[in-house]
Each structure stands twice: as structure tokens, then as C-alpha cells.
Amino acid sequence: MEILEEFRDMVQRFLQQEVAPHYQDWEAQKIMPRGFWNVMGQAGLLLVDFESEYGGAEASFDVSLMVQEEMCRAGYHALASAYNIHANIVAPYIANIGTDEQKQTWLPGMASGDIVTALGMTEPSAGSDLAALRTRADRDGDDYIINGSKVFITNGIHADMVVVAAKTDPSLGSKGVSLFLVDAHLPGFSKGKKIDKMGQHSGDTAELFFSDVRVPASALLGSAGRGFGYMMQELPRERLGVAVQAIGHVQGALDMTVAYVKERQAFGQSISQFQNTRFKLAEAQTELAMCRALMEKCLAKFYQKKMTVEDAAMLKYAATDMQVRLISECLQLFGGYGYTDEYPISRFYRDARVQTIYAGSSEIMKEIVARGLLGR
Incomplete structure (x- = not known):
């Protein structure tokens, strides 16, 4: 746990120094610079849970998930999605299924950022x-x-x-x-x-x-x-990544909403004093905690190689549905300002919406869970 928190501090500093000054420009240009993959590689953020022979830091899978969580918490969801595909999905495909030649051909370059996947x-x-x-x-x-x-x-x-x-x-x-x-x-x-x-x-x-x-x-x-079987085999890890992004994103939205409602005045008082505000925030905090508990339970099963496709589907559905709903509630508490680009909550709202669609839509997730219960 201590190592995880040390990595977290490093990631937070990296995001503040290397991403925060540029992210608005990237959003305006509608693409992240290709060279930033090398910046992440030089910082040791890519393939952190891989062996050193491939350029990894030999950290635990928790660290890879934490990187995505912190990216989303800071409001850099597009970066987290790109990272998830490259480091958390493609790299394990190669590591778990590939030949030694394939691993040597691709993984070191992926760790350095010279190869984007x-x-x-x-x-x-x-x-x-x-x-x-x-x-x-x-x-x-x-x-x-x-x-x-x-x-x-x-x-x-x-x-x-x-x-x-x-x-x-x-x-x-x-x-x-x-x-x-x-x-x-x-x-x-x-x-x-x-x-x-x-x-x-x-x-x-x-x-x-x-x-x-x-x-x-x-x-x-x-x-x-055997491609379809391989895809099913790798889905639990992929959907853990999507779920932790949802949790981090909601945490970031909730943090900024709490700060805003304490400062915003209406009818002669802070809007944090209105019962509706307090209840909405309490509901969000509670649901976030429950979803985090489900994610931690699934992660424990993943480490034991017991996490099923149904587990992954439930987690992905629950986390992303929560993300879309709760960030919408947070935006509502900003009032008209929440609809402007001046406040990051508007970007949080836009960025969240795709999470219930990619990596398997919510409807498909429900169908997978239902088949586990009822059979086909």
C-alpha cells in the first residue's frame, strides 16, 4: 500500500506538471500530441506492471489502475482512455498470448512510448x-x-x-x-x-x-x-480499467462540486446549506463508496483468477451508469455555470457519456449478466 501511495504522489505531480498546462490546448486542437507518449514513457508510466526486461517497473496491477484513476480524477478522461487501450489492454494481450518474439518486438517500444498501439x-x-x-x-x-x-x-x-x-x-x-x-x-x-x-x-x-x-x-x-476466446479472456482486465476510470472521474467531479457549493451564494447563504444540495451530495458519496467496494471485490477475484465475464459485466455496467448519472447531478448543482466551458464540470459531463457505450454497451452488459443467471 505504501508503494502504491508513493506512485500516486508521483502520478499526481506528473499530471500537474506535464498535463495541466497543456490539456486545454489539446482539447482545442482535438488531439493529444504524439510526443506525449514518449513523455509518459520517460516518466515510467507506461507498462508499469510489466517486467523490467520489457521496460516495465514491475509494480502491481493496482498501480496501472491507479494511474487511470488519477488521470480521470484530474479531468483528463481522454488521456486515461488512450492509456487504458495501450497499457492495460493491448500490452496484456501480447504478454498473455504472444510469442517471445512478439513480446520482444513490441513491448519495449510500448513501454518507452516509441510505439503507440x-x-x-x-x-x-x-x-x-x-x-x-x-x-x-x-x-x-x-x-x-x-x-x-x-x-x-x-x-x-x-x-x-x-x-x-x-x-x-x-x-x-x-x-x-x-x-x-x-x-x-x-x-x-x-x-x-x-x-x-x-x-x-x-x-x-x-x-x-x-x-x-x-x-x-x-x-x-x-x-x-481462438480470437473470440482470447477477447473473452482479456475482458475482465479491460473492464476493470473502464470501471476505475468511472470511479476516479466521479470522485473528481464530486470534489469540485463540494468546493463549488461551499463558495456559491444564493438567497443570502451558501448553497451547501440547502437540504437538496446536502442530500444530493450524500447520495453521490454513498453510491460512489458502494461502487468502489464492488470494484475492490472484483479486483480481489481478478488476482485470484476467479473474476468471471459476468463479474466484469456487472462492474462495468454499475460503474459507468453511476458515472453518467452522478456527474449529471454534480453539473446540476453548478446551475447555469455548469453549462459553460469556464467550469471543468462541463467537460466531465461530456467525457463521461461514452463510458456506457464503448468496451461493451450497458445493454450488452445486462444481457451477459442475465445469461449468467438464466442461461441463454
């Missing part, structure tokens, strides 16, 4: 329904040829490598899905323009296109046809 799952016609993928990877001798497209890809513009889900045997449905580590500089790989979004404006989100992209068989991640 993305996860290519979502398609224009297949969002949460990953079994409906249309991107194909056809075997051609010692290579695979990939054709298709991906959309809403976090880190898509800056990506140097993308973990791509593609059908290697379309006749088998979800059992015909495979994963590939695709070098983004290969011929036939192209990136669409950055997608403008409702929130997380500085987040790098793009559409990716594959036109006869030839990759060697060594780019196959794991075994052919």
Missing part, C-alpha cells in the same frame, strides 16, 4: 457483437492478407501497431475469429481522418482501413480461430 475490434456494422465481424484475413502461403475496416478506434491516428480481429474462417462464426498484430506502416493500411466526438475531444479516435494488407504468419497472435 490500438485495438481494432469495432466495425461499422459490428459494435458490441464481435461475432459479426466482416474484416477478413485470408491465408496466402506463409502470409495472411487482411481486408476490411474498423471504426471508433482509440489511438487510431497515432497507432504504430494495431491488434486486429479478423475472420480467418467465416463459416465458423465466432470460432473463426483470429487476432493479428498489424504494423500500421504496412502497404494497404490507411487511416481515416480523426473522428470528432461529443466529448474526450483530445482523444485520438479514427477509422482504419485494410486493403490487401499482407502480414506474415508470425503476426498471428495466439492460435488461429
Whole structure:
């Protein structure tokens, strides 16, 4: 715990010194600079829970989650989302499934920030329904040829490598899905323009296109046809990351709301003295504490390798639903000022909304939980 708090202090200082002076500009420019990945790498923030041979700090998984929590608490949700994909999702895919050659090829560069990565799952016609993928990877001798497209890809513009889900045997449905580590500089790989979004404006989100992209068989991640299973295997960690972002974001919104209502005067008194204000804040604090307890319970199960897909779905649904509702309540307490960009709570509100959509929509999370209860 002491080590975790030492890392937390370091992360907070880093965010204050390296992010706070620039974040408004990044939001206005609608993209984070590519070079900031190297800044994070030099600070030792990328792949913190990985072995030193790959450039990691050999810290615990708690530290990786804490980095995302502090980013969101400070209001840098777009940065946390980018970090989650790169360090908390793509890196474990390679570490848990990849060959020694693949680990040596990609992980050190990911730790330094020289290599930025993305996860290519979502398609224009297949969002949460990953079994409906249309991107194909056809075997051609010692290579695979990939054709298709991906959309809403976090880190898509800056990506140097993308973990791509593609059908290697379309006749088998979800059992015909495979994963590939695709070098983004290969011929036939192209990136669409950055997608403008409702929130997380500085987040790098793009559409990716594959036109006869030839990759060697060594780019196959794991075994052919087992991609869907690998995705299910990695979902608990991914959704822990999304949940801790939600918790950190609500904590940040609550902190600034408490400070605001103490200062704001109405009808001759601080609005913190109105019963409605006090009850709303009490409700938010209580629900946040309950959601944090669920997250800690799931994290304990994750360490014991007992966290199920249903556990992850419940946590993701509960945390992100809480996030959207409670930040809306916080904004309400700011009154008209909450609707202006002068106060960060407006950005918190915009940035939160996507959390119930990506990494599996709330509706899909409920369906997963229901299947666990009732069967199919």
C-alpha cells in the first residue's frame, strides 16, 4: 500500500506538471500530441506492471489502475482512455498470448512510448457483437492478407501497431475469429481522418482501413480461430480499467462540486446549506463508496483468477451508469455555470457519456449478466 501511495504522489505531480498546462490546448486542437507518449514513457508510466526486461517497473496491477484513476480524477478522461487501450489492454494481450518474439518486438517500444498501439475490434456494422465481424484475413502461403475496416478506434491516428480481429474462417462464426498484430506502416493500411466526438475531444479516435494488407504468419497472435476466446479472456482486465476510470472521474467531479457549493451564494447563504444540495451530495458519496467496494471485490477475484465475464459485466455496467448519472447531478448543482466551458464540470459531463457505450454497451452488459443467471 505504501508503494502504491508513493506512485500516486508521483502520478499526481506528473499530471500537474506535464498535463495541466497543456490539456486545454489539446482539447482545442482535438488531439493529444504524439510526443506525449514518449513523455509518459520517460516518466515510467507506461507498462508499469510489466517486467523490467520489457521496460516495465514491475509494480502491481493496482498501480496501472491507479494511474487511470488519477488521470480521470484530474479531468483528463481522454488521456486515461488512450492509456487504458495501450497499457492495460493491448500490452496484456501480447504478454498473455504472444510469442517471445512478439513480446520482444513490441513491448519495449510500448513501454518507452516509441510505439503507440490500438485495438481494432469495432466495425461499422459490428459494435458490441464481435461475432459479426466482416474484416477478413485470408491465408496466402506463409502470409495472411487482411481486408476490411474498423471504426471508433482509440489511438487510431497515432497507432504504430494495431491488434486486429479478423475472420480467418467465416463459416465458423465466432470460432473463426483470429487476432493479428498489424504494423500500421504496412502497404494497404490507411487511416481515416480523426473522428470528432461529443466529448474526450483530445482523444485520438479514427477509422482504419485494410486493403490487401499482407502480414506474415508470425503476426498471428495466439492460435488461429481462438480470437473470440482470447477477447473473452482479456475482458475482465479491460473492464476493470473502464470501471476505475468511472470511479476516479466521479470522485473528481464530486470534489469540485463540494468546493463549488461551499463558495456559491444564493438567497443570502451558501448553497451547501440547502437540504437538496446536502442530500444530493450524500447520495453521490454513498453510491460512489458502494461502487468502489464492488470494484475492490472484483479486483480481489481478478488476482485470484476467479473474476468471471459476468463479474466484469456487472462492474462495468454499475460503474459507468453511476458515472453518467452522478456527474449529471454534480453539473446540476453548478446551475447555469455548469453549462459553460469556464467550469471543468462541463467537460466531465461530456467525457463521461461514452463510458456506457464503448468496451461493451450497458445493454450488452445486462444481457451477459442475465445469461449468467438464466442461461441463454
